[in-house]
Amino acid sequence: MLADAERRATSDLEACSPLEGDGFVHLLDVESARGRAFDHVIVANARAGAFPRWYAPDAFLFSPKLGIVPKDNVGDAKASRTAKFTYYVHRVKARERYNAQERRAFNDALHRAKESLFVTAWGRATRGMSAPEFLEELR
Numbered sequence: 001m002l003a004d005a006e007r008r009a010t011s012d013l014e015a016c017s018p019l020e021g022d023g024f025v026h027l028l029d030v031e032s033a034r035g036r037a038f039d040h041v042i043v044a045n046a047r048a049g050a051f052p053r054w055y056a057p058d059a060f061l062f063s064p065k066l067g068i069v070p071k072d073n074v075g076d077a078k079a080s081r082t083a084k085f086t087y088y089v090h091r092v093k094a095r096e097r098y099n100a101q102e103r104r105a106f107n108d109a110l111h112r113a114k115e116s117l118f119v120t121a122w123g124r125a126t127r128g129m130s131a132p133e134f135l136e137e138l139r
Contacts, residue, residue, distance in 0.1 A: 030105045033112050041113035047121040048131035052102035055095045055131070063088055099132050106134050
């Protein structure tokens with residue numbers, strides 16, 4: 001395996017560093033493209049659930065005041081979510097903060113283009129019920 005890794009490291013077939021210059025297409029996530037500019041940019045799949053992704057909180061959240069806040073009840077509890085978790089997520093507006101961060105990332109992706117920008121999406125609009133519709137906001 002080490003001999004194969006050494007052969008690949010010295011090979012011209014696989015590059016470990018990004019190729020720069022004219023004629024190259026870069027497939028990047030938004031964080032990797034931050035601070036760079038391109039002549040043409042395509043933002044693919046800009047629909048609710050994909051960009052922005054659905055908000056899915058972790059199983060445990062941490063609050064300096066409340067400590068560890070578990071998401072799910074265990075044992076004989078009738079509710080699936082703990083009351084403490086529901087209270088904390090509502091109080092700190094976790095979903096709104098998450099969507100604001102995703103909105104900033106989308107805006108940053110749109111501003112990478114120098115000449116042209118193409119945004120794709122498919123499916124029916126969700127009217128922003130469970131996740132914001134960034135394309136509808138652009139209208």
